[in-house]
Amino acid sequence: MAIKVHGSVFSPAVLRVFACLNEKDLESEYVEINMRAGEHKKESFLALNPFGQVPGFEDGDLKLFESRAINQYIAQAYAAKGNQQLTFVQDAKKMGPVYVWMEVEAQKFDPPSSKLVFELAIKPLLGMNTDDAAVAEHEGKLGEVLDVYEARLGQSKYLAGDCFTLADLNHLPAINYLMGTTARKVFDALPHVSAWCADILARPAWAKVLALQKQHPS
Amino acid sequence: MAIKVHGSVFSPAVLRVFACLNEKDLESEYVEINMRAGEHKKESFLALNPFGQVPGFEDGDLKLFESRAINQYIAQAYAAKGNQQLTFVQDAKKMGPVYVWMEVEAQKFDPPSSKLVFELAIKPLLGMNTDDAAVAEHEGKLGEVLDVYEARLGQSKYLAGDCFTLADLNHLPAINYLMGTTARKVFDALPHVSAWCADILARPAWAKVLALQKQHPS
Numbered sequence: 001m002a003i004k005v006h007g008s009v010f011s012p013a014v015l016r017v018f019a020c021l022n023e024k025d026l027e028s029e030y031v032e033i034n035m036r037a038g039e040h041k042k043e044s045f046l047a048l049n050p051f052g053q054v055p056g057f058e059d060g061d062l063k064l065f066e067s068r069a070i071n072q073y074i075a076q077a078y079a080a081k082g083n084q085q086l087t088f089v090q091d092a093k094k095m096g097p098v099y100v101w102m103e104v105e106a107q108k109f110d111p112p113s114s115k116l117v118f119e120l121a122i123k124p125l126l127g128m129n130t131d132d133a134a135v136a137e138h139e140g141k142l143g144e145v146l147d148v149y150e151a152r153l154g155q156s157k158y159l160a161g162d163c164f165t166l167a168d169l170n171h172l173p174a175i176n177y178l179m180g181t182t183a184r185k186v187f188d189a190l191p192h193v194s195a196w197c198a199d200i201l202a203r204p205a206w207a208k209v210l211a212l213q214k215q216h217p218s
Numbered sequence: 219m220a221i222k223v224h225g226s227v228f229s230p231a232v233l234r235v236f237a238c239l240n241e242k243d244l245e246s247e248y249v250e251i252n253m254r255a256g257e258h259k260k261e262s263f264l265a266l267n268p269f270g271q272v273p274g275f276e277d278g279d280l281k282l283f284e285s286r287a288i289n290q291y292i293a294q295a296y297a298a299k300g301n302q303q304l305t306f307v308q309d310a311k312k313m314g315p316v317y318v319w320m321e322v323e324a325q326k327f328d329p330p331s332s333k334l335v336f337e338l339a340i341k342p343l344l345g346m347n348t349d350d351a352a353v354a355e356h357e358g359k360l361g362e363v364l365d366v367y368e369a370r371l372g373q374s375k376y377l378a379g380d381c382f383t384l385a386d387l388n389h390l391p392a393i394n395y396l397m398g399t400t401a402r403k404v405f406d407a408l409p410h411v412s413a414w415c416a417d418i419l420a421r422p423a424w425a426k427v428l429a430l431q432k433q434h435p436s
Contacts, residue, residue: 050366050369050370051322051326051366059314062311062314064314064315064317064318065318066317066318066321066322066325068317068321069314069317069318069320069321070317070318072313072317073310073313073314073317076310076313077310077311077314089307092291092294092295093280093295095290095291095294096277096280096282096287096291096295097282099282099284099286099287099288099290099291100282100283100284100287100288102287103284103286103287103324104269104284106321106324106325107284107324108269148268148269151268152268
């Protein structure tokens with residue numbers, strides 16, 4: 001198979017790439033990397049990502065890493081497949097807000113939300129203790145970011161306009177994890193944000209990601 | 219003028235956008251925002267960027283923020299102007315590595331380098347004391363990131379391949395600031411990284427950015 005995703009289905013970054021592949025109706029091979037055994041720090045994986053982080057991605061002889069970069073590549077390379085409004089390769093004016101809200105996800109939403117995912121979802125899985133002070137701090141920071149989202153989502157149904165794009169999609173793994181934790185209250189307090197979360201989590205492409213995760217419970 | 223950049227020429231993010239505009243031979247209007255007077259937190263600026271950070275960007279009636287997003291928009295909207303190899307709108311396979319190394323800049327290079335810029339370049343300008351322990355910590359982190367760059371730049375002249383792209387360009391403001399500080403040694407220790415820094419800093423488009431900065435010394 002031409003497309004291979006190397007990683008663990010517990011990694012939000014890996015789930016982000018599968019969400020994009022599913023929106024584009026693309027088949028791929030999942031190559032499981034045993035992170036507890038440190039396989040992501042071994043020579044063979046470092047050839048895919050020199051920073052030793054999942055996912056690693058292959059499309060034929062093209063090797064890529066960084067989930068958001070992989071998703072931009074997929075959306076451009078397979079523009080005519082599956083959901084064709086995920087990005088707008090031919091329309092810079094419509095693409096502008098997609099670029100903006102992809103950056104907001106990466107620069108503003110991701111830092112507090114990924115720390116909350118680690119404290120509230122990953123640490124319990126690994127039998128580690130959650131740091132309550134860190135949780136409170138990052139819930140506060142996430143709340144400030146989501147206040148801006150609330151205003152934005154009062155103006156348009158999705159972050160970059162009237163349709164679901166990569167800017168929304170990139171949020172899915174963290175939102176999905178946090179909805180199962182006490183940090184859910186930060187989202188629930190904001191009606192437009194809550195409606196948006198429910199909408200994007202209900203997409204069939206995301207349901208397929210969760211099904212893949214269930215098939216690999218290790 | 220159609221394109222307006224609102225901000226301060228001391229902000230690395232603002233300089234990043236001007237570097238891209240200059241590569242694309244685009245004229246723009248610079249609208250100075252007095253950050254010491256808190257103008258970036260006022261209603262009029264928040265309409266451009268709800269997070270209250272520079273730059274704000276206008277191209278006709280399109281309003282954008284986040285410097286890396288603005289640069290992606292500029293490269294796509296003005297693909298046929300100026301440097302036409304800054305990105306590859308028509309070639310996803312060539313664009314893949316550009317996306318990857320743009321993300322590496324944003325996710326790996328920026329966190330330690332922007333903290334070093336603040337400690338070593340901005341704090342002295344504002345009469346604040348540099349935190350030496352923070353400097354040592356972030357120099358260490360930056361060094362680890364640049365070790366990966368050193369290997370990469372031993373394989374190709376620029377980060378995404380044989381030509382200068384947005385992936386290189388986005389690094390310019392932080393590198394330019396750090397070259398005038400003690401953190402320069404982290405770059406100087408790595409021959410391929412040093413040669414790459416000297417090469418990209420010597421671009422005429424970057425010299426024009428520095429000339430603009432000198433015209434606005436406030």
